[in-house]
Amino acid sequence: MDCEKAIHRLYGYLDGELTEAKRREIARHLDECPPCAQGFDFELELRTVIASRCRDEVPARLKERIARAIELRVGPEEHGA
Numbered sequence: 001m002d003c004e005k006a007i008h009r010l011y012g013y014l015d016g017e018l019t020e021a022k023r024r025e026i027a028r029h030l031d032e033c034p035p036c037a038q039g040f041d042f043e044l045e046l047r048t049v050i051a052s053r054c055r056d057e058v059p060a061r062l063k064e065r066i067a068r069a070i071e072l073r074v075g076p077e078e079h080g081a
């Protein structure tokens with residue numbers, strides 16, 4: 001497995017969408033490839049923080065800001081005529 005594939009599958013791994021065999025494949029790549037392992041650690045940490053924050057406190061303001069940010073991204077690209 002090369003790094004690009006490994007990174008790609010990391011997201012499935014984090015989301016729990018992979019089979020046991022594929023998880024093991026990725027785990028082996030991470031063992032042999034420090035850069036990918038680092039990226040994985042970061043991603044895992046980030047998700048843990050986000051997950052715990054969302055569970056503990058869901059500030060209405062933050063929700064609003066996120067919703068607005070998404071709207072801005074999805075909305076039409078008008079940068080003032």
Ligand SMILES: [Zn+2]
Nearest residue numbers: 003006033036
């Ligand atoms: Zn790698």
